[in-house]
Amino acid sequence: MDCVKLVLFFMLYPFLCQLAFPSSLPHLCPKHQALALLQFRQMFTINSNASDDFCYNPKTLSWNRRTDCCSWNGVYCDKMTGQVIDLDLFCSGLQGKFHTNSSLFQLSSLKQLSLSYNDFSGSLISTKFGELSSLTHLELWNSGFTGLIPAEISHISRLQFLTISAVDPYGLRLGPYNFQLLLKNMTQLRYLDLEYLNISSTIPERDLTNLTNLEYLRLSYNSLTGPIPSNVSGLQNLQFLLLSSNHLNGTIPSWIFSLPSLIYLELTNNSFSGKIQEFKSKTLAVISVNQNQLQGPIPESLLDKPDLQFLTLSQNNFSGQIPSAVCNLKTLIMLDLGSNNLNGTIPQCLGEMSDLEVLGLNNNILSGTINTTFSTENQLRIINLYGNKLKGKVPPSLINCRNLEFLDLGNNELNDTFPSWLGGLPGLKILSLRSNKLHGPISDSRTDNLFPKIRVIDLSSNGFSGNLPVSLFENFQAIKKIGENSGTREYIAGDYSGNYANILIVTTKGLDQELPRVLTTYMIIDLSRNRFEGHIPSIIGDLVALRMLNLSHNGLEGIIPASLHQLSVLESLDLSSNKIGGEIPQQLASLTFLAVLNLSHNHLVGCIPKGKQFDTFEKSSYQGNDGLRGLPLSKDCGGDDGVPQPTTPVELDDDEEEEGDLISWQAVLMGFGCGLVIGLSIIYIMLSTHYPVWFSRMVVKFEHKIDSIMKRY
Numbered sequence: 001m002d003c004v005k006l007v008l009f010f011m012l013y014p015f016l017c018q019l020a021f022p023s024s025l026p027h028l029c030p031k032h033q034a035l036a037l038l039q040f041r042q043m044f045t046i047n048s049n050a051s052d053d054f055c056y057n058p059k060t061l062s063w064n065r066r067t068d069c070c071s072w073n074g075v076y077c078d079k080m081t082g083q084v085i086d087l088d089l090f091c092s093g094l095q096g097k098f099h100t101n102s103s104l105f106q107l108s109s110l111k112q113l114s115l116s117y118n119d120f121s122g123s124l125i126s127t128k129f130g131e132l133s134s135l136t137h138l139e140l141w142n143s144g145f146t147g148l149i150p151a152e153i154s155h156i157s158r159l160q161f162l163t164i165s166a167v168d169p170y171g172l173r174l175g176p177y178n179f180q181l182l183l184k185n186m187t188q189l190r191y192l193d194l195e196y197l198n199i200s201s202t203i204p205e206r207d208l209t210n211l212t213n214l215e216y217l218r219l220s221y222n223s224l225t226g227p228i229p230s231n232v233s234g235l236q237n238l239q240f241l242l243l244s245s246n247h248l249n250g251t252i253p254s255w256i257f258s259l260p261s262l263i264y265l266e267l268t269n270n271s272f273s274g275k276i277q278e279f280k281s282k283t284l285a286v287i288s289v290n291q292n293q294l295q296g297p298i299p300e301s302l303l304d305k306p307d308l309q310f311l312t313l314s315q316n317n318f319s320g321q322i323p324s325a326v327c328n329l330k331t332l333i334m335l336d337l338g339s340n341n342l343n344g345t346i347p348q349c350l351g352e353m354s355d356l357e358v359l360g361l362n363n364n365i366l367s368g369t370i371n372t373t374f375s376t377e378n379q380l381r382i383i384n385l386y387g388n389k390l391k392g393k394v395p396p397s398l399i400n401c402r403n404l405e406f407l408d409l410g411n412n413e414l415n416d417t418f419p420s421w422l423g424g425l426p427g428l429k430i431l432s433l434r435s436n437k438l439h440g441p442i443s444d445s446r447t448d449n450l451f452p453k454i455r456v457i458d459l460s461s462n463g464f465s466g467n468l469p470v471s472l473f474e475n476f477q478a479i480k481k482i483g484e485n486s487g488t489r490e491y492i493a494g495d496y497s498g499n500y501a502n503i504l505i506v507t508t509k510g511l512d513q514e515l516p517r518v519l520t521t522y523m524i525i526d527l528s529r530n531r532f533e534g535h536i537p538s539i540i541g542d543l544v545a546l547r548m549l550n551l552s553h554n555g556l557e558g559i560i561p562a563s564l565h566q567l568s569v570l571e572s573l574d575l576s577s578n579k580i581g582g583e584i585p586q587q588l589a590s591l592t593f594l595a596v597l598n599l600s601h602n603h604l605v606g607c608i609p610k611g612k613q614f615d616t617f618e619k620s621s622y623q624g625n626d627g628l629r630g631l632p633l634s635k636d637c638g639g640d641d642g643v644p645q646p647t648t649p650v651e652l653d654d655d656e657e658e659e660g661d662l663i664s665w666q667a668v669l670m671g672f673g674c675g676l677v678i679g680l681s682i683i684y685i686m687l688s689t690h691y692p693v694w695f696s697r698m699v700v701k702f703e704h705k706i707d708s709i710m711k712r713y
């Protein structure tokens with residue numbers, strides 16, 4: 001064998017082993033390391049429940065004594081020495097206690113170790129991690145460890161890549177002292193991601209300066225306090241800086257705006273104040289500084305970033321006008337300027353930004369007419385102009401926003417007739433025009449296929465008149481069927497849900513409520529506080545997926561159509577303050593999800609239905625109807641009002657009563673249950689994904705960047 005062949009043979013040896021002679025050749029990986037791995041595996045079960053999770057790859061199942069451990073899934077050996085140097089058990093479904101003396105710590109040559117996304121619930125992070133001194137790469141993300149992260153972790157001074165997070169918020173802690181030790185000792189760090197660890201420290205200036213290799217720094221949800229140090233001179237390689245949801249205050253120091261490679265800046269939900277200084281970094285793609293107390297005008301220097309895609313400045317105190325230079329941001333996908341003190345007019349050119357998907361200018365003091373011309377090329381999915389002082393007409397060029405899902409022009413001073421042409425937008429799901437000066441009848445044009453996807457339509461508090469728009473109701477295809485996947489949580493413009501521009505204000509029980517995430521199953525028609533007249537068309541009964549119907553404070557007459565009993569998932573019905581007469585249809589008692597009913601101030605007569613949800617409503621639901629009788633109003637129906645009752649056996653009576661009780665309790669629980677399900681699911685999402693979906697989407701966009709940072713080891 002000549003020399004080249006010999007070298008080649010040894011280089012390929014591990015592969016040849018795996019491919020051709022899995023068990024016949026001598027073990028490459030040292031026996032004690034194989035044993036340590038098998039021992040390690042024995043400590044855990046595989047949680048097959050995890051197979052439903054987004055990641056599940058039970059690598060340890062392939063491990064067995066008869067094969068070389070270097071060929072096992074997730075195990076990688078040094079080609080020369082055969083030592084195990086990389087153990088990748090990311091998403092392996094491991095479940096059980098991770099003993100502090102785990103045999104894993106015998107793998108002293110380990111350079112890379114990933115235990116992320118397993119379930120070691122209740123295990124402490126062993127001090128022995130500090131003995132794995134060759135480690136350059138350690139991932140303990142979302143793996144269920146609890147307790148205090150020991151100081152020994154800072155002994156791993158070669159570490160370049162470290163991620164640790166708690167599954168239960170704050171179940172795992174890194175005290176201020178250990179945090180500073182870690183920064184002091186791990187000067188090789190390129191990637192540091194610590195989340196939900198309640199560090200409760202200030203950010204130490206001296207140690208930060210020495211992290212000259214750092215490219216990615218995320219320290220979100222860690223109760224960090226005080227200012228960001230003003231004198232940090234290192235960090236010249238920093239590309240990602242994420243410090244959201246701490247208690248950081250003071251001004252944002254100028255060195256951040258001068259970082260030459262910064263592409264991602266997220267300082268959301270802190271207490272930063274003062275003005276934003278000159279942005280020198282040209283590389284920025286994401287700037288999220290929402291939920292702070294920043295003030296002053298939107299800095300011009302922010303608007304010459306050739307790669308900027310996400311700009312979120314909402315919920316601050318920025319003032320002055322929206323500079324039209326914002327339209328120079330050709331790559332911008334999200335412009336979120338909501339809840340500031342911005343005044344002046346909406347720049348006309350905004351409609352020409354060809355990549356823009358989200359335009360959030362809600363809750364400012366913008367005035368003038370909306371004479372923005374939306375071009376046919378635009379990609380807008382969310383437009384939120386709620387809560388300004390905008391006048392004039394609904395801009396006709398909105399019809400060019402073919403991707404629009406969410407349009408909120410509510411709480412302005414628009415003076416127009418009903419823009420029924422908006423019904424031509426094929427994907428429009430939410431339309432709010434509430435609290436404007438819109439007027440006139442809603443034309444009864446017999447156009448087919450208007451508003452095919454609409455789920456929420458809020459026209460309340462305007463001056464609309466005439467009959468209720470029967471032809472529109474006929475068109476609302478999405479509200480006519482209860483979705484097959486109504487059990488799943490899907491949100492309108494889902495990948496932006498939780499974003500401030502995607503917040504919807506709805507009125508329930510007379511109170512305005514913010515819905516930060518609107519479920520696709522949330523179907524609402526609110527036509528209250530207008531001047532509608534005539535009858536309630538019985539065709540409303542076809543809108544079977546409706547959750548909320550509010551026709552209150554109009555001039556409606558006639559009777560309550562019995563067809564409303566078909567609205568089987570209706571949770572809230574408000575017909576109050578009209579001139580509706582007749583009796584309450586007994587069939588409405590079948591609405592088992594009905595939690596809110598307001599029929600007050602009408603001309604209703606007769607007996608209030610009994611049973612199920614109707615046993616839960618209070619007097620206020622019916623007051624101001626002189627002809628109504630029965631519980632909960634004082635005058636009762638049947639039995640004690642002088643009409644002779646047929647005598648029935650006492651026993652049967654009791655039985656019926658008990659059964660009735662049972663049913664009504666179930667109904668109450670169901671009524672509550674549904675509201676609870678919606679509420680809980682929102683809370684669950686907020687807890688289980690620390691970030692909203694649009695954040696993940698942003699991260700996905702930069703995945704290749706992050707990957708390239710990660711792969712350089």
Ligand SMILES: *[C@@H]1O[C@H](CO)[C@@H](O)[C@H](O)[C@H]1NC(C)=O
Pocket residue numbers: 047048049095
């Ligand atoms: C798997 O899920 C079932 C049902 O949800 C539960 O009873 C069981 O405890 C789970 N198993 C594990 C190992 O978590």
Ligand SMILES: *[C@@H]1O[C@H](CO)[C@@H](O)[C@H](O)[C@H]1NC(C)=O
Pocket residue numbers: 039099101102103
């Ligand atoms: C670790 O310690 C536990 C008891 O604390 C013991 O049961 C277990 O066998 C030990 N494991 C190893 C690998 O030494």
Ligand SMILES: *[C@@H]1O[C@H](CO)[C@@H](O)[C@H](O)[C@H]1NC(C)=O
Pocket residue numbers: 133151154155156157181185
């Ligand atoms: C820093 O790391 C070295 C080597 O791992 C270790 O000896 C030393 O104790 C560490 N220093 C601190 C303050 O933890």
Ligand SMILES: *[C@@H]1O[C@H](CO)[C@@H](O)[C@H](O)[C@H]1NC(C)=O
Pocket residue numbers: 170198200223
């Ligand atoms: C964070 O740690 C501090 C003490 O360091 C404690 O007072 C506080 O309650 C902790 N916060 C959470 C959310 O656990």
Ligand SMILES: *[C@@H]1O[C@H](CO)[C@@H](O)[C@H](O)[C@H]1NC(C)=O
Pocket residue numbers: 184187206207210
């Ligand atoms: C920074 O690192 C240098 C050498 O690596 C060291 O001499 C200096 O003390 C460190 N500074 C701090 C603040 O730790």
Ligand SMILES: *[C@@H]1O[C@H](CO)[C@@H](O)[C@H](O)[C@H]1NC(C)=O
Pocket residue numbers: 230231
């Ligand atoms: C910033 O650093 C300079 C010199 O490096 C020093 O004179 C100044 O006091 C430092 N400022 C703060 C706020 O630490």
Ligand SMILES: *[C@@H]1O[C@H](CO)[C@@H](O)[C@H](O)[C@H]1NC(C)=O
Pocket residue numbers: 223245246247269
């Ligand atoms: C804002 O940060 C605080 C902690 O500082 C956290 O409790 C809260 O949940 C965060 N809010 C949002 C919307 O993330």
Ligand SMILES: *[C@@H]1O[C@H](CO)[C@@H](O)[C@H](O)[C@H]1NC(C)=O
Pocket residue numbers: 225226227249250251
């Ligand atoms: C920052 O917050 C601390 C208390 O948490 C306070 O003492 C300090 O004055 C604040 N600094 C600024 C600039 O607001």
Ligand SMILES: *[C@@H]1O[C@H](CO)[C@@H](O)[C@H](O)[C@H]1NC(C)=O
Pocket residue numbers: 293295296317319341
């Ligand atoms: C917001 O800024 C204005 C000046 O533009 C100032 O008068 C007001 O006090 C600020 N509000 C807050 C809450 O900082």
Ligand SMILES: *[C@@H]1O[C@H](CO)[C@@H](O)[C@H](O)[C@H]1NC(C)=O
Pocket residue numbers: 319320321343344345
């Ligand atoms: C906008 O507000 C600023 C103060 O923040 C004021 O000076 C300016 O006149 C206002 N402009 C308009 C058009 O209202």
Ligand SMILES: *[C@@H]1O[C@H](CO)[C@@H](O)[C@H](O)[C@H]1NC(C)=O
Pocket residue numbers: 345367368369370371
């Ligand atoms: C746009 O609106 C502003 C203010 O409402 C007005 O001054 C301007 O003339 C309008 N421009 C066009 C082209 O209509």
Ligand SMILES: *[C@@H]1O[C@H](CO)[C@@H](O)[C@H](O)[C@H]1NC(C)=O
Pocket residue numbers: 415416437
């Ligand atoms: C709406 O505009 C018309 C004419 O443009 C005007 O006559 C009317 O008074 C306005 N309505 C309201 C409520 O301002």
